[in-house]
Amino acid sequence: MRLCLVILLLLSSLPVAAQANVKPVVSVEREDSIFKVHASIVLPVTPCIAYRLLTDYKSLPGYIPGMLQIRDKRISPTRVDIWQEGEVEVLFFRVKLVSSLEMEEIPERRIIFKQSEGDLESYSGEWNLLKTREGTRVSYNAAITLKQGQFIPAFLAKTVLENEVGKRFEALAKESSKRKNKVVPECVPVK
Numbered sequence: 001m002r003l004c005l006v007i008l009l010l011l012s013s014l015p016v017a018a019q020a021n022v023k024p025v026v027s028v029e030r031e032d033s034i035f036k037v038h039a040s041i042v043l044p045v046t047p048c049i050a051y052r053l054l055t056d057y058k059s060l061p062g063y064i065p066g067m068l069q070i071r072d073k074r075i076s077p078t079r080v081d082i083w084q085e086g087e088v089e090v091l092f093f094r095v096k097l098v099s100s101l102e103m104e105e106i107p108e109r110r111i112i113f114k115q116s117e118g119d120l121e122s123y124s125g126e127w128n129l130l131k132t133r134e135g136t137r138v139s140y141n142a143a144i145t146l147k148q149g150q151f152i153p154a155f156l157a158k159t160v161l162e163n164e165v166g167k168r169f170e171a172l173a174k175e176s177s178k179r180k181n182k183v184v185p186e187c188v189p190v191k
Contacts, residue, residue, distance in 0.1 A: 024169035028161045033145050035157055037125070039165050040139035043176050047108040047129045048187035050136040053176055054111060054127055057082060063175045065167045068096070078105045081116075088164050090156060099123065121145040138172070140165070 024041040043050055057080070061067045071083045080103040087094045099118030105111050108129060115123035125142030146157060 026162050026166045028158045035144045037142045037161055039169055041169050042134050042137050044135035047131050047136045050129050050138055051108045052184050064171050121147045
């Protein structure tokens with residue numbers, strides 16, 4: 001689940017509204033013991049709103065599938081330590097994962113994260129936001145290494161990751177649609 005949480009934080013950080021027919025693009029590649037995850041979607045909101053949605057950590061368990069709880073501690077204006085608990089679906093079972101992440105935020109552009117401890121051998125990556133004509137392209141890139149004897153068999157990990165990341169991105173798009181027309185004080189242009 002940490003994997004899902006990470007993806008979530010990634011997922012940890014999460015994006016905004018998409019058009020109803022827009023689906024995320026998700027790919028997972030395996031290189032030796034490392035799973036490289038890439039996902040993206042274009043959301044019809046500004047980078048500011050997308051960034052605020054991704055960094056609204058406390059609200060993530062309310063709409064991200066598998067995200068059970070998150071605790072955050074702001075270390076500086078651009079650094080946050082996150083503890084998260086989540087679960088992933090492996091065949092017919094739910095597997096819980098816990099992870100502590102160090103997040104470095106570059107407002108409205110990028111969120112870089114690295115696991116400091118947790119149920120995964122290693123987990124790191126970044127969220128990127130890019131203004132487009134249609135809104136904001138939100139992309140997620142992560143490198144994940146499972147621990148030896150992990151409860152997620154390596155031969156299933158690719159499929160589990162693709163499914164879990166896809167579900168989380170779809171939930172982010174749905175949540176962004178709900179927040180799309182709400183006023184976000186930090187995103188209101190100064191006149």
